[in-house]
Amino acid sequence: MSGGPAGLEQWLARRYEVDAALLLDSGTSALRLAVESLATATAPAVRVALPAYACYDLATAAAGAGAEVSFYDVDPATLGPDWASLSAALSAGAVAVVLVHQYGIPVDLDRARALCDAHGAAVIEDAAQGAGAWWRHRRLGARGDLGILSFGRGKGMTAGGGGALLATGPRGRDLLDAFRSRVARGGPGIGSWIRLVAQALLSHPMVYGIPAGMPWLGLGETPYHEPWLPRAIDAAEAGVIQSAADLADREADIRRDAAARLGLVLRDHAGVSPVRAPAGDGIRPGWLRYPVLLDAQDRLRIGTAPLGRLGIVAGYPLPLARLPQLRAAGIGDWPGATRLAKELVTLPTHHWVSDRDRAAMGRLLSR
Ligand SMILES: Cc1ncc(COP(=O)(O)O)c(C=O)c1O
Known part of the structure; x- marks a missing residue:
């Protein structure tokens, strides 16, 4: 086991074969920082293209980053981009594209990358739902300019909460260092422990009916959340990430x-x-x-x-x-x-x- 979060971040970066990782309170915060990082002095509101069908946390992240959102349609047969629609969003000026591996089904990253490169747009690879999944021998989340992971409930690699931003190259490493010094410290994370235990208990088919009757757990729900300020991962979540990964x-x-x-x-x-x-x-x-x-x-x-x-x-x-x-x-x-x-x-x-x-x-x- 590695020591504190710094060691843990290095371990995570090695696991994903990227240059740097930053552990945060959620995948939503990781996505927000990814979008924010693309802002420039002349274009402070990043024009980001999101899939028209996806988890509502994408909207929270984009709103928190103060981005201008455009959408591309989703192909119902694959849950990946409708390519003509993505191409249109890029032609209309999106400088970044969020690709989502819905339910862990990989988006065709070769095709998406070629299209984004042709328009000079950054790829943000949202692998929040992609635990244990791979694209051409690399874990999902590792191939974007920036990658997003979530360790929240029902995500396949759950630590009760938390998320990570992954980056490649010297620029990515500097970026994550800058964010690391900026985000607020995480808390102890008692709530995460309660959610983790509750999820383990309630995932059995015999009790599927129960979560709907316990709205305070928020299991199985996809409401819209107002943006909040990103902070570092809670201690309890950081403590179980390596076992959760195995x-x-x-x-x-x-x-x-x-x-x-x-x-x-x-x-x-x-x-x-x-x-x-x-x-x-x-x-x-x-x-x-x-x-x-x-x-x-x-x-x-x-x-x-x-x-x-x-x-x-x-x-x-x-x-x-x-x-x-x-x-x-x-x-x-x-x-x-x-x-x-x-x-x-x-x-x-x-x-x-x-x-x-x-x-x-x-x-x-x-x-
Ligand atoms: C595709 C996708 N991105 C981002 C998130 C946000 O992750 P978190 O719940 O850790 O904030 C989710 C959560 O459901 C998601 O499904």
């Missing part, structure tokens, strides 16, 4: 196996279209959950309660581009994101889910 790799193997089994169970199901993950040398999706498009009529027919009993949950209810807090920036047409808000549901892939549970999911989703 667990995350083992759990990711289990999730990949679960995803393959779900693929077989759902094969040939009319009205259910699994999201396609890229395949190739050194590409390993993390399958934090198993996303499928479920025909809106079928969703209505099944109802939410039976889905919930098997741990099947709906995706984000509104496209990010249609969040009321971002309305001014969200003008546009986002057919992919709009379809995802209506049709995306995700199935659990964690180690508690048995073949029997998967067979029950198959029966429930079949017409």
Whole structure:
């Protein structure tokens, strides 16, 4: 084990094969600082392109950074960028693009990088949902100009809270040093311990129904949060990161196996279209959950309660581009994101889910 957070940051940088890492209170704070770092004296408001369908914390981070947000559409078949739409956002002047590996399914980083390079835009690789996942033999989060990790609840590498900003090259290292001297100290993190224990207890299928009845835990919710000032990681979270990392790799193997089994169970199901993950040398999706498009009529027919009993949950209810807090920036047409808000549901892939549970999911989703 390394000593204090400085040693821990070096360990994290080695694990991700990047030059520097900065441990923060959350992935949201890491993303906010990543966007802020691209501001210049002549352009203090960074024009950043976000996916039109993604976790609402992206909006919090962009608002906290004082960025000008534009959106690119998301391809429902892959959950990656709609390439024509991303290209349009870059042509319209975005100087940075946030790429999100949704549910640990890697975005095609080769194609995204080529497109961003052609426009001189920075790549911020948001791997908050990408624990244990790889793109061409590198961990997700390691290939952007800046990378984002989250150690929050339900993220595959959970320390009860916390996040990290990763950077490569001398400029990235200097940047992180400057932030390190600027962010406020972290607290002891008692709340994180409570969340960590609660999550471990409540992740069992027998108690799936409970978290919805305990709103104070905030499990399974995706509300919009107002921005806050980034601070360093709490001590309790920092203390468990290395063990969480080992667990995350083992759990990711289990999730990949679960995803393959779900693929077989759902094969040939009319009205259910699994999201396609890229395949190739050194590409390993993390399958934090198993996303499928479920025909809106079928969703209505099944109802939410039976889905919930098997741990099947709906995706984000509104496209990010249609969040009321971002309305001014969200003008546009986002057919992919709009379809995802209506049709995306995700199935659990964690180690508690048995073949029997998967067979029950198959029966429930079949017409
Ligand atoms: C894609 C993505 N980015 C960033 C975040 C923010 O991470 P955190 O919860 O650690 O603030 C999340 C959280 O759900 C996320 O899903």
